[in-house]
Amino acid sequence: MxxxxxxxxxxxxxxGGRPAVTDVRTGEVLxxxxxxxxxxxxxxxxxxxxxxxxxxxxxxxxxxxxxxxxxxxxxxxxxxxxxxxxxxxxxxxxxxxxxxxxxxxxxxxxxxxxxxxxxxxxxxxxxxxxxxxxxxxxxxxxxxxxxxxxxxxxxxxxxxxxxDHDEVVRELRRMAAEIRVRERDIVLVAATEAREQAGMFDLALMAGAHVIAAPGATLGECRELIREHRVTIVAAPTRLAPVLGGEHVRPTMYGRTLDLVLRTGI
Missing domain, CATH: 3.40.50.980 (Rossmann fold)
Known part of the structure; x- marks a missing residue:
């Protein structure tokens, strides 16, 4: 496997040279x-x-x-x-x-x-x-x-x-079928909890999406980043996700509930 x-x-x-991750703290793009x-x-x-x-x-x-x-x-x-x-x-x-x-x-x-x-x-x-x-x-x-x-x-x-690798792969494939990240998606990751951070990076990169990494971003910063980068999916701390607009969903990954905002309207 x-x-x-x-x-x-x-x-x-x-x-190829398509952006995988943009770090908003430094402006660097990988x-x-x-x-x-x-x-x-x-x-x-x-x-x-x-x-x-x-x-x-x-x-x-x-x-x-x-x-x-x-x-x-x-x-x-x-x-x-x-x-x-x-x-x-x-x-x-x-x-x-x-x-x-x-x-x-x-x-x-x-x-x-x-x-x-x-x-x-x-x-x-x-x-x-x-x-x-x-x-x-x-x-x-x-x-x-x-x-x-x-x-x-x-x-x-x-x-x-x-x-083990098989268990991680099964969990990623299960979540990929549920969340359906697309290659054209722009995924803002502001959550820093270990399972949320790992899961969203992996799901986005599996799909070929572009991750905008903004650890600890405030509500105002998240809204600005959504507009600036035309973000379509947000992984945010629990206190922020319900007020960001779009569809708020709470799937479970690695036994942890993720707070995601889908279809931000951009």
Whole structure:
């Protein structure tokens, strides 16, 4: 059966330079072809640095152009992806860090200065960052020839319940049939809860849609982004979704209720 990354990004190559993710914080845009090129080489780089199938890899990133690259590089390398909310409080972060028994952490320069203070007596031995951070390895330095993705465990969102690739693929296909994201859709992701963030990125990228990443966007910012980018689907925090207009739906994914706004009227 196809792996998680195969299903999400298997058609990315034919999409060429079309935008996959726009990060509203930085204005940077990641195209589908560059996502695939960077992902394969980063996955090989992780293996070269000691990642073996089933090893947990913490991914501590907000929604943005780096998020799918980190998640799927770790998955394609055979790692067990452990997504951590960017705004998780320090005590809970340390608890998740300790329980995961991870030796690798992928984060960015903003969060690294905060998250590295929680590493303490954990098993983390290698930190990879988007951006320059003293004592950490730039994610861009991960490089190697792409290799076949091993199967096995894929992701855990709570540190306890582990999903393998087959289970993730089944859940994604179930949700794809329910939500029906289209290639022409523009998907605003303002939600930062781990399952919501992972699920919406994957569903959008599976369809070839364009993700607008806006972590923590306010109601006014969401409305402005909807107008500016002609957004058709919004994944927003519970407090915002009902007042954004359009059709408010609450499907369940990975056991978590998502707040989505479909057909925003643009």
């Amino acid at each position: 196809a792996t998680w990354t195969d299903v999400v990004l298997g058609d990315a190559g034919r999409r 195209a589908y072809d560059m996502l695939m090129k960077k992902l394969g080489r980063a996955a090989a780089g992780l293996r070269d640095r000691g990642l073996t199938p089933g090893d947990p890899v913490l991914v501590h990133l907000p929604p943005g152009q780096h998020y799918p690259l980190a998640v799927h590089a770790a998955a394609a390398a055979g790692g067990l992806v452990v997504p951590i909310e960017a705004d998780m409080d320090l005590e809970l972060f340390y608890e998740r860090l300790s329980h995961s028994r991870a030796r690798m952490l992928i984060t960015n320069d903003d969060l690294a200065r905060w998250s590295t203070s929680a590493v303490g007596d954990s098993r983390i031995r290698q930190i990879f960052t988007f951006g320059e951070v003293p004592g950490a390895t730039p994610f861009a330095d991960l490089d190697g020839p792409p290799r076949e993705t091993p199967g096995g465990p894929a992701v855990t969102f709570d540190g306890f319940n582990v999903l």
